[in-house]
Amino acid sequence: MVLKKESGLKIDEKELSRILRERNCKVTVPRIKILKYLLMNRVHPTAELIYREVKKELPKVSYATIYNNLNYFIENNLLKRIRLHKDYDIFDVGTHMHSHFICKKCNKVYDIPYEIHQPKKIKGHLITDMSVNFSGICKTCLKGKIKF
Numbered sequence: 001m002v003l004k005k006e007s008g009l010k011i012d013e014k015e016l017s018r019i020l021r022e023r024n025c026k027v028t029v030p031r032i033k034i035l036k037y038l039l040m041n042r043v044h045p046t047a048e049l050i051y052r053e054v055k056k057e058l059p060k061v062s063y064a065t066i067y068n069n070l071n072y073f074i075e076n077n078l079l080k081r082i083r084l085h086k087d088y089d090i091f092d093v094g095t096h097m098h099s100h101f102i103c104k105k106c107n108k109v110y111d112i113p114y115e116i117h118q119p120k121k122i123k124g125h126l127i128t129d130m131s132v133n134f135s136g137i138c139k140t141c142l143k144g145k146i147k148f
């Protein structure tokens with residue numbers, strides 16, 4: 001299954017339950033709300049941000065519930081944890097493979113499509129994931145005429 005890439009798309013709760021069941025995830029209210037936030041906001045959020053946003057819909061949800069469910073999604077290949085910042089991890093929904101570019105100035109993370117040919121196997125090893133990260137100065141910061 002390929003999760004849609006556009007942000008701001010409308011997804012109803014039935015669709016979210018279907019996505020969870022397709023990944024053999026037990027459907028719970030917090031999981032639905034977390035997945036909804038992740039699919040509608042493609043911003044590579046931190047666990048803290050996900051917690052703050054989901055709490056708006058589920059005021060009683062705890063940080064531990066959010067964190068445990070993020071790990072549950074990772075185990076079920078619905079989510080990836082990315083270490084680009086030295087102080088915190090960010091999360092990326094969906095399993096389509098892509099690289100990341102992180103701006104050293106504003107810390108914004110951009111998705112970069114792979115442009116190189118991706119082998120399915122290397123020296124007999126089956127490749128199931130790959131991560132290539134780039135860093136530098138993003139186009140928005142470059143326009144700001146900042147001297148480096």
Ligand SMILES: [Zn+2]
Binds near residue numbers: 108142
């Ligand atoms: Zn930037």
Ligand SMILES: [Zn+2]
Binds near residue numbers: 044092099100110111
């Ligand atoms: Zn990404």
